[in-house]
Amino acid sequence: MTHPEHGGAARPDAHDDGRYGEDVFPPGQAGEDDRIDLGALAYDETTLARLTHLGAxxxxxxxxxxxxxxxxxxxLLHRAGVRSVLAVDRDVRFLAARPTPGLTALEADVTDPAFDPGRFDLVHARFVLMHLPGHEELIGRLSGLLTPGGVLVLGDAIDLTTATAPPNPYTRVMGAMWQGLRDTIGTDISWVPRYPALLRRAGLASVGAEIHVPPLLPGSPVSRFWAETWDRARDAILATGQVDGAAIDEAKAYLDSDDCAALSAGMITAWGRRAGGRDRAPR
Structure with a gap:
């Protein structure tokens, strides 16, 4: 969100015009699919439990x-037994590498106003909108892709390394990471707690939300995910001037030690249902 003006001070409501997957976390970087899968190991159980509870x-x-x-x-296909999944990403190389019956990969940009792939019983996005501008308008457009009675489920990060959190190597680097990603690609999680209100504003009913915080334990998927994320976002983190390379290495060692006593970023999952259609009570 901040970047130096030309010859001036930082402006708090501006960021470089970078994009996730291009300026940071490019899919062509070796091991990026493994990093994504570590996040999946940390969060998929919670996500799939919520989706099936909502009726998927x-x-x-x-x-x-x-x-x-x-x-x-x-x-969704193997555990929930849904009919089909249209999987959308701006780069589908990882989807194409793992073909699955019932799964169709679509390379598309959800921010494109022309994005309109049809109508669905479930529309889901996780750790997506926090990296995109115009989240409120986008939530409205995604709700328009629901069939009557369909459900929109959105997940994003909530930072728990607040000013009141005990300072340690992890919290220092996490704070610099969020700032670096904001400066570089516009990542913004400050609005994420407003998800329930934004879903209601989009006209959805039966709105709910929950937060999951996976434990930071040595060798755990989420601890390895953050270590890999810091490595890939190192330039953006260092550019903030808040920490140096030694601090990042110290934080990685801290995550892998029994001394670690910190809260990972939480994942909020929020949902709302479009009115109409047949009864789709949660299972």
Whole structure:
């Protein structure tokens, strides 16, 4: 969100015109699919439990936005038994590498006003909108892709390394990471707690939300995910001037030690249902 003006001070409401997957976390970088899968190991159980509880199951046509390596899409097919999943990403190389019956990969940009792939019983996006501008308008457009009675489920990060959190190597680097991503690609999680209100404003009913915080334990998927994320975002983190390379290395060692006593970023999952259609009570 901040970047130096030409010859001036930082402006708090501006960021460089970078994009996720281009300026940071490019899919062509070796090991990026493994990093994404570590995040999936940390969060998929919670996501799939919520989707199935909301009714996702046989007969449902689903849209998974920012599908990454396709773990949620395949989980919907194999575990929930949905009819089909359209998995959308701006780069579908990881989806194409793991073809699955019932899963169709679509290379598209959800921010394109012309994006209109059809109508679905479930529209899901996780860790996507936090990286995009115009989130309120986008939520409205995604709700318009629902069939009557369909459900929109959105997940994003909530930062728990606040000013009141005990300072440690992890919290220092996490704070610099969020600032660096904001400066570089516009990542903004400050609005994420407003998800329930934004879903209601989009005209959806039966709105709910929950937060999952996976434990930071040595060698755990989420701890390895953050270490890999810091490595790939190192330039953006260092550019903030808040930490140096030694601090990043110290934080990685801290995550892998028994001394680690910190809260990972939480994932909020929020949902709302479009009115009409047949009864689709949660299972």
């Amino acid at each position: 199951g046989p007969g449902w046509r689903c849209l998974d936005i920012g599908a990454g390596t396709g773990t949620v899409a395949r989980g």
